[in-house]
Amino acid sequence: MIATVVCEQYGVRYSMVASRKKNAECVVPRQVIMYLCREYTDATLDSIAHLLGKKDHSTVMHGVDKIRQDLRTNSELRSNVDIIMKKLNLQEKAAL
Numbered sequence: 001m002i003a004t005v006v007c008e009q010y011g012v013r014y015s016m017v018a019s020r021k022k023n024a025e026c027v028v029p030r031q032v033i034m035y036l037c038r039e040y041t042d043a044t045l046d047s048i049a050h051l052l053g054k055k056d057h058s059t060v061m062h063g064v065d066k067i068r069q070d071l072r073t074n075s076e077l078r079s080n081v082d083i084i085m086k087k088l089n090l091q092e093k094a095a096l
Helices: 002-010 024-040 045-051 057-073 075-088
Strands: none
Touching (some): 002 024, 024 045, 024 057, 024 075, 057 075
16 A cells, blocks of 8 residues: 555556666655655565565665655655655654
């Protein structure tokens, strides 16, 4: 469900996101999927990697960290993530 909504928001096919392509058109939605899956599901890093056709959990860790950092400074990314979260009925976690 998360992957479907993210792909719809960014206007890309899931097959592109799950591919080895490294252009921004694919990487940003892929990392947003990683971030949302990690933050709002009980999925393991390995299962998220498998979902996106990646070899191991380190790619997911990098993607999640990248989105966390970019959300602080990139208003366009923040807006897209907010829209996706609303479509998925996800509540923002309170900052600790």
